[in-house]
Amino acid sequence: MSQERDTSSFASASPQSQALCLGTFAAGAVMMPVSMWGFSDWRVAGAWGLAAVGVAAGGAAVKQWKEHARLTAQTSPMIAGVPVSVLPPPPVQMSKPGVPARELNFANPNVVRLLRVVNALSDSLVPIVSEFSYEDDDDAAGALLTYAFQSTQPGYFATEATKNAFDEKLKTPFGDGWRLNFDPEQDVLHASRSSGLPSLVTPEIWKVVTSREEAARNFPKITIAIGVGENGTIRVKPKEVPHREVVGATGGGKSVAVRAELMQYFALGYRVFAVDGKGTDYSPFMRFPNVSAVSTNLQEHVLVIHMVWRLLKQRQRRGTEMSKKGDTSWRETMTPILLVLDEFASVRTNMKATMSPKEVQLVERDLVDILKVGREFRVNVILATQDMKADTVPSDWLDMFKTVQSLGKPSPMVVRKAFPEQIQGEVTRMGGTISTSTPGRALVTVTDKSGKISAELYQAYWSYSPAETISDSLPSDVRENWELFKREVSDKIPQLYxxxxxxxxxxxxxxxxxxxxxxxxxxxxxxxxxxxxxxxxxxxxxxxxxxxxxxxxxxxxxxxxxxxxxxxxxxxxxxxxxxxxxxxxx
Structure with missing residues (x-):
């Protein structure tokens, strides 16, 4: 941010401004006599005389300007041959409350470069010095790890255009792996460089329940680990987030990720029903313990969805009858149920193509009941789909999916329809970093304790399941984990349903x-x-x-x-x- 200076008089102006002013005066002086009194020899001569005076004064100003630049270069610290003073630092260098004040080290070329880039974008940003950190804690030469700026202009980061401009300019000048977070309420930009996510993540060895009673008893406190983010394992609590939407185009790793999560549901004692839109992805699970039913064609899809709906209504009726007698123990004794709706775009498209509108409504009535009431009766849903077109997932269903997972780079339609409006810009920026060469790289919505929603980048699990095979080209430690997971988790899942x-x-x-x-x-x-x-x-x-x-x-x-x-x-x-x-x- 440029320092304020007194420009109220010619004498206090900068040499550059003085030279410009005098040069303009000289040019105007040439034409003034002629334009005012008409053409004559003596007027032209007078005009050229005035111009000569202006040129002489301008030359003196230019000479003073050059001398000023020379003295500045001699007295200012130099970085790559450029005086630091050419980059005027902000007038105030802020620190967090309670953190000892310190100053940026202008001997560090990374700091100077950052200030150049930021200053080119806006002169309203003040560095929060306490948020700057460096490799090896070397503020004189270490590479930047984190930094932050606060705008002196209220509401500066309120628009997506501003955020995108900073995201585009600041993500690459200092290498890959930078993530920018904007806090529009505090007018603050935070930037951090992650160590990077692994391209393949295998799950931990889940504890396996041994009875239906244990599954029911554990339900209130269980979590589902979906993968590894920058800050560790990302978990979802079914009691609080009963239904999830998983979106991803072909090749993004959506089906593999869902099947890896499914193994954890089995270990926790869930009873599983699967609607297989492809007809082949879940067939290997048909004989797996605790898979009650798998559908592979349209009519079977209707049957399986209705089975789950009938179970829900049965629980609802039983709960009502017991509650009327003052007995609410039914809430603690229900075993968890999971309905997987895989490739739902294909399922719903086929429904609408072959069924009458009234028949489609009958099936959707079942699904809406499950989504609306399932939470209270421990009936959870994972809806997996390739796209978010209007005829794929009805817009009035979206609010019932509190967590959204997007595998692969999300399309504009997915960003617009699947994610809350307040984080769509963030999702677009983060999603742009996902490469097709990294299957399983994903985004997930995260809600903190205050209710604030954000997006987080993570790598989804890849693990043994009856539907997966392992490649000989994978590292030996991956094969060892695969075999250990099969032996200690999959093979130990008891038949409960x-x-x-x-x-x-x-x-x-x-x-x-x-x-x-x-x-x-x-x-x-x-x-x-x-x-x-x-x-x-x-x-x-x-x-x-x-x-x-x-x-x-x-x-x-x-x-x-x-x-x-x-x-x-x-x-x-x-x-x-x-x-x-x-x-x-x-």
Missing amino acids: PRMWVKLEYPEPVESGGKAGKDSYAELREDGWVNLAAMTVMDLQRLDPIDLEDPATFEYIEANAVNDPLAGAYAGIAPFTDGAKVISDY
């Missing part, structure tokens, strides 16, 4: 006025299998859920094999006939 599906049968005609109604499925009943794709959403939701395993012993119920998607006798797919043509495939 049975697999379930629905009883496959076409609905019977509904009687009306004592007469049998029309049988919409009459032609299909003799086919020997149940074509779920031929059924309406309402009829799919009427199918009764059944256990495929005994809830007490977890022994397989052979009588229900016709209702088991994993059984050869499953009645939900068309059987091959002797005349079926099999296409050669290799």
Whole structure:
């Protein structure tokens, strides 16, 4: 920031200003007599005389200017041949309250360069000296690690344009890894250089619960670790954040990250239901302990979502009945449930393409109930999607996802729709640092104790899961962690909940006025299998859920094999006939 000076008179002006003034006077003097009294020889001669006086005075001023610069160069500290005084420091160097005052060391070329860059952007910024730190604590030559400036102009950092301008100019002059944080309320800019996030992070060895009772008892205090940020492990508490939205385009590592998190849910004793939009990502989990159901096509998606909805309503009804009797113990005995909606953009697009609007509303009614009421009854949701188009995730759902994770560089649409308005600029700036060469690099919304929301950069976990394979090219310590995690976590997860599906049968005609109604499925009943794709959403939701395993012993119920998607006798797919043509495939 330039120092104030007295410019009220010609004598007190700088030599540069004096030279400019006199030069202008000389030029004006040439034309003044002619312009005022007309052309004549003696007037032209007089004009040139006045001009000569002006030029002489201007020459003297220029000489004084050069002498001033020479003396300044001799008496000022030099950095790279440039006097420090050319960069006038701010009039005040601030410190934090309670921190001993000190001054910046102008012998440090990094400090001088920073002041040059900042001064070029604005002359209203004052360095907060106590926030400056250096490598090896060397303020004379050490590289900058942190710094801060406060604007003397209230509201200076209130606009995204200002923040973006500083972000663009200050992130690269001192190397990679710089992060800028703006505090518009205090008019402060903080900058810090991180040590950088690792490109691959493996999880710790989670403790595994041994019973449903333990899972219910632990729920109020459990946290889900989603990865590692600049300040350590990032955790989410399901009791406070029941539902999460995970966004990421292909290649960003979204599905891998969600499956890694899923292993922690299993270790904590969750009962899991999965809607698999691709139809292949969660198939390996079908036989995994505590996965009650996985859907792989549109009709199955309707069934699984409705199963979770029925469980929610069952808990709600039981809680109401017990509360009426003065018994609220039901709140502490419920086991946690997780519904995973993977590739939800694909799921909802297919729903809208093949179902009537009323049928879509029936499915969405289930989901809205789960999102609105699930928190109270320990029913959590992870919604994973590639985009945030209006027909992907309804805008009125967004407020029900208190935490947003964005894998890979977020698109403008994702920033605009998935993140709170007050941090969208911050998300854009931080997201711009994410490279496609680092799968699993992500952003997450974080809320502090005061309720302030911010975004944090982190590296998502990559771990063993039934759906993952490990490459031989990975470092040996990664393979060791993979094998240890499988042995100490995955293999020790006990069976706590049975697999379930629905009883496959076409609905019977509904009687009306004592007469049998029309049988919409009459032609299909003799086919020997149940074509779920031929059924309406309402009829799919009427199918009764059944256990495929005994809830007490977890022994397989052979009588229900016709209702088991994993059984050869499953009645939900068309059987091959002797005349079926099999296409050669290799």
